[in-house]
Amino acid sequence: MAENRRVVFAVRGITKVYGTGGLTVHALRGIDLDLHEGEFVVLLGASGSGKSTLLNILGGLDSASTGEVRFRDEEITAWPAARLTDFRRDHVGFVFQFYNLIPSLTARENVALVTDIARAPMTPEEALRMVDLQERMDHFPSQLSGGEQQRVAIARAIAKRPGVLLCDEPTGALDVRTGIGVLRAIERINREFGTTTVVITHNAVIAGMANRVIHISDGLIQRIEVNESRCDAGSLKW
Amino acid sequence: MRRRLPEVVRAIDRKIWRDLARMKGQVGAIAAVMSCGLAIFIAGMTCQGSLNRARAEYYAESLFAHVFAAVKSAPSSVTARIREIEGVSKVQSGIAQPVTVTVKDFTEPVTGRIISLPEAVEAMDLNRVTVRRGRWPVRGRDREILVSEPFFEAHRLALGDRIQVVLNGREEELTITGTGLSPDFIIEMPPGGFLPDSLRFGVFWMPGEDLEAAFAMEGAFNQVALGLGMGANQEEVIRQLDDLLEPYGGLGAFGREDQLSDRFIADELKQLRVMSFFPPAIFLSIAAYLLNVSLSRLMHLQRPQIAVLKSFGYSTGEIGWHYVKMASVLILLGTAGGSLLGAWMGRVMTGMYQRFYRFPVELYHADPALFALAAALMAVLAIAGVAGAVRSAVSIPPAVAMQPEPPAVYRKSILDRIPMLRGASPSARMLIRELERRPRRVFLGIFGIAFASSGLIMGNFGKDSIQYIIDVQFGLSQRFDAAVTFHRPAPLRVIQDLRAIDGVESVEPVRAVPVKFRLGPRSKQTTVQGVADPERFVRLKQLLDVDRHLVEPPREGLLISVALASALRAQAGDLLTLEILERNRPRREVAVAGIVEDFEGLSAYMSLSALNRVLREGPSVTLAFLRIDPAREKEVYQRLRESPRVAGVSLKRASMRSFLDTIGENLLRMRLFNVIFATTIAVGVIYNSMRVVLSERSRELATMRVIGFRHGEVSVILQGHLAVLVLCAIPLGLGLGTLFCLAIARSLTTDLYRVPFVLNRETFGVAILVVLAASFVCALFLDRGIRRLDLIAVLKARD
Incomplete structure (x- = not known):
């Protein structure tokens, strides 16, 4: 199914080496990967396997040591920092494990932070409705639960209608019930907007939601599983 | 166990150095502000101590009189009656006359005061003249005189040189046999002058008989000095002396406190007392505040480390002591810097005083006890600055400290209710709410910068005031x-x-x-x-x-x-x-x-x-x-x-x-000190406050960069914060500076001279410019800090 869609990211032979001289760490040792439009991909691997490095390179936060990454036929690996900033601004939505909301802004304002600078955003209210937070729009982060904060982060990520949504351990700091609420929101975005979604996790259960599950260890893709049918986030249990 | 413990202690001590090395910019700024405060304190106290000590020593050694009187002309026999006044222990009478002087190769008018001398110094019961070069003049022979040392030096005279002096209308050639200093002319003020002028006013001493003859005052005197015994009633002595001298044209007796030279020194000491108290107090409070803010932030960042140490079994006291030790390193740096700078400034300033105040003893005296006092003062202040931070950091239970912190609490504020601000951008709201959340810190930051600008105004006040005197006195009036x-x-x-x-x-x-x-x-x-x-x-x-x-x-x-x-x-x-x-x-x-x-x-x-x-x-x-x-x-x-x-x-x-010559150089030097110190405070306060803000907000700023904000769009939030501080601080600083100058003008005004309260527009302009320049430099550092934010690391870490 996925193969018929347009390729959003084409990753060819990327490596990432941290440090210099005797003490170097090979975070990625040569990754080849295509991600397709509307696809839901889960990156599964132990900590230190290189999955976050891959995600950061895809999102334009980090650069590869060698190899190339193309986003819709443009080679982002060659872009300067300013161009990467614009790339993130226009095309990428990020969700982090620790939410990273601005504590001095309300939920609505946190989303407005993005809608103010995006090209064709939805309104903050629309975005917050997508994650079922219309009732809590004027609350500050300190007045929201962890799950609610993560949903605000998702609303903030998708309000610009990004081409890709990159989530790094979005449920890592949450309990099962709130985690599932957050995954539901991600799933809904992916289905309704067709946003290419990459979720990093070390929770194998979440893999059931994906079109493809990419197992990474030691800086290499070990195997790729294709799910014939995706499960609902609501049906997940761990 | 006992043998391993020191190793663990050493490991935690090593942490002090690493932590400080990482904060070297802040450490440097705090130490610099401390050093400035301490330096002014030490320099002021050194000058004060040196002047006091030299005066006391010299007065004792030279038998400086307690009561002085001038009279038109009284017969020498009156001295015996003066001696009988109750409380009087010593009497020294003689002649003093104003003279005009001609020095070879110096065409301008020179005036002076010529004073009679007995045969030898031992015959002087009071106000003994100290011969600095050459020898005591001998009567009769060649019309010999002693010349005051500053006059001798100003004219580059040599022993044996002759000068023309008009004595009682007759010009006579007098030979210089030596130079002298005397306790009643520690500062030699020309009559009606503002400042000593050694080129145009000098004091001369001549054997009594020669002078009596020259002024036809044989067997008479026109000035008398009295030494009082223990417990003498000075007022009563003055009253009786006035009564005694009245028939001979007494011009009113007075005590030491009204003696011109002594009064200048007393005024100077009074000013030094003010100077060595207020500015250092301000500097050191600012330093304590900066220390508090920076250390609080550091401990906040190290909450998990503190928790881990506690879980290992370190006691609250041990951990508190660890941070106190860290603060002590800063205090030591500040004390060392301040002591060196203060000792140097003290020497420079006593050097400046030495141009006006001539003592036959070395004026500069560095009191080791003063440095010890300064160090103790710093310790007290710094501990006061650190105590609160340490207490709050170590009191959190380890389990809580290891948890990620809940998001900082913000509330909708009054500003959110102002309709005009409703349309404000999220960045503007972030800025306003941050300022509102920490009003105390914002206020102290503003106050710190304001003090710096007020320092700049005080630095130029002297120039403005003197310019005004020149304009009025030399321009309009004379x-x-x-x-x-x-x-x-x-x-x-x-x-x-x-x-x-x-x-x-x-x-x-x-x-x-x-x-x-x-x-x-x-x-x-x-x-x-x-x-x-x-x-x-x-x-x-x-x-x-x-x-x-x-x-x-x-x-x-x-x-x-x-x-x-x-x-x-x-x-x-x-x-x-x-x-x-x-x-x-x-x-x-x-x-x-x-x-x-x-x-x-x-x-x-x-x-x-x-x-x-x-x-x-x-x-x-x-x-x-x-x-x-x-x-x-x-x-x-x-x-x-x-x-x-x-x-x-x-x-x-x-x-x-x-x-202008005399005062110009001193003014320039004091202005330079002032500008350096004020700039140090400005940079210290701004840099430190903003470093802390950058550290606290790095996560937010990194998040904004990640979600697509450009560098400039993120930087402006911190620069806006800085701008608010600086823009509030400048008018406050100008106001404070004006008030301080008014207070200075009041405290410096004495019977001898009045310091007009005048501030020129340029002074305010310069103060504003310097603060803006300091802010600009800090803004560049801040910008660099934002550029260096490690986006990935910041996002991975929990706050």
């Missing part, structure tokens, strides 16, 4: 080129003689009379100047009221200077009692007609005719102001010097130049 003083009251016709000199364009006569003013319990001794009728003589010394408008003395009544008015607490309309210190010391009552702006200290003016009525005598002059054709200045001066009546001539241009 329209004359030279002032001529006469030995004794002369008939009015000498004015015609002066006017007849080729090159003299106009002359204004003045009659100056020594008086003692009384109003209620207060009394002040000074002179009244009787100024001539403006219809008959050109006014060459203008009187100005406080608004700088010209005023004329009324037909009756007195005009008194601002300084005299405030010393007596007199207002226009008050009736003053005038005790005339001439002849039989008559007393009169005269009303105050107005107040005049005058920087000569205690002065009073009347119309000449009114003064003559008060004195009940005919017209006479003691002083004349001259306007001279500049091309013929030298010839005029030569003619004046030859006149037997003339006791002294002073050129306005020369006194103005010497005033």
Whole structure:
């Protein structure tokens, strides 16, 4: 199914080496990967396997040591920092494990932070409705639960209608019930907007939601599983 | 176990160095502010201690008198009666006369004071002259004299040189056998001058018999000094002395506190006390505040580390001690820097004082106890700055400290309710809410920067004040080129003689009379100047009221200077009692007609005719102001010097130049110190406050960068924060600076001189510019900090 869609990211032979001289760490040792439009991909691997490095390179936060990454036929690996900033601004939505909301802004304002600078955003209210937070729009982060904060982060990520949504351990700091609420929101975005979604996790259960599950260890893709049918986030249990 | 413990302690101590090395910018800024505060304290205290010590030592060694009196002429036999006054232990009488002097190759008028000496120093019971070079002069032989050391040095004279001195109208050639210093001339002030001028005023000592002969005062004296025994009643001694001397033309006895040289030192010490207390207190409080903010932030960042240490079994006390040790390193740095800087500044400043105050002993004295006191003071202040932070950090239970912190609590604020701000961008809201959340810190930050700008204003206040004095005194008021003083009251016709000199364009006569003013319990001794009728003589010394408008003395009544008015607490309309210190010391009552702006200290003016009525005598002059054709200045001066009546001539241009020369360099140096210190505070406060804000907000800023904000869009949030601090601080600083200058002007004003409260626009401009420049530099650092944010690491870490 996925193969018929347009390729959003084409990753060819990327490596990432941290440090210099005797003490170097090979975070990625040569990754080849295509991600397709509307696809839901889960990156599964132990900590230190290189999955976050891959995600950061895809999102334009980090650069590869060698190899190339193309986003819709443009080679982002060659872009300067300013161009990467614009790339993130226009095309990428990020969700982090620790939410990273601005504590001095309300939920609505946190989303407005993005809608103010995006090209064709939805309104903050629309975005917050997508994650079922219309009732809590004027609350500050300190007045929201962890799950609610993560949903605000998702609303903030998708309000610009990004081409890709990159989530790094979005449920890592949450309990099962709130985690599932957050995954539901991600799933809904992916289905309704067709946003290419990459979720990093070390929770194998979440893999059931994906079109493809990419197992990474030691800086290499070990195997790729294709799910014939995706499960609902609501049906997940761990 | 016991053997391993020291290793663990060493590991935690190593953490101190690593942590400090990481914060080196902040550490440097805090240590610099501390050093400045401490340096001013040490320098001020050193000057104060040095002056005090040198004065005490010198007074004791030279047997400085307690009571002084001048008299027209009294027979030597009176000294025996003075000795009988109860409480008097020593009496030293002699002759002192004003003289005009000619030094080879120096064409300007020079005046001086010549004082009689006994045969040997041992014969001086009081105010002993110390011979610094050469030898004691011997009578008769070659007309020998001692010359005051500053005069000797200023003119680069040599022993054996001769100078021309007009003694009682006769010019005589005197030979220099040595140089001297005496405790009653530690500072040598020319009469009517603002500052010592060693080129144009000197003190000379001559064997008593020679001087008596020259002035036809054999067996007489015109000045006397008294030493008092323990428990003597000075007031009573002065009263009895006045009574004793009255028949001989006593000019009023006074104590040490009114002796000119001593009073200058006392005023100086008073200023130093102010200087070594207030500015250091401000500096050190700011340093303590910076230490508190920076350490609080550090401990906040290290909450998990503190928790881990606690879970290992480190006690709260041990961890608290760890941070106190970290603070001690800063204190040590500040103390070391401040001590070195303070010792150097103290030396520079005592050097400046040494130009004015001459002691035969070394003036500079660094007191080791002072440095110990400074270190203790720093420790107390720094611990006060650190204690709160340490207490709150170590009191959190480890389990809580290891949890990620909940998001900081923000609330909708008053600003959110202002309709105009409803449309504000999220970045603007972030800025406003952050400022509102920490009002105390914002306020202290603003205050710190404001203090820096006020320091810059204080730094330039001296210049503005002096510029004003020059403008008013030398520009508006003194329209004359030279002032001529006469030995004794002369008939009015000498004015015609002066006017007849080729090159003299106009002359204004003045009659100056020594008086003692009384109003209620207060009394002040000074002179009244009787100024001539403006219809008959050109006014060459203008009187100005406080608004700088010209005023004329009324037909009756007195005009008194601002300084005299405030010393007596007199207002226009008050009736003053005038005790005339001439002849039989008559007393009169005269009303105050107005107040005049005058920087000569205690002065009073009347119309000449009114003064003559008060004195009940005919017209006479003691002083004349001259306007001279500049091309013929030298010839005029030569003619004046030859006149037997003339006791002294002073050129306005020369006194103005010497005033600027003397004070200019010191002012420049003090301004430089001030600007350096104020800039240090400005940079210290701004840099530290903003580093802490950057650290606290790095996560937010990194998030914004990740979600697509450009560098400039993120940077502006912090720069906006900085701008708010600076823009609030500048007007506050200008206001504070103005208040401080007003306080300084008040505290520096003495009977001897008045410091006008004047601040020029440039002073404010410079202060604003320096603060803006300091902010700009900090903004660049801040920008670099934002550029260096590690986006990935910040996002991975929990706050």
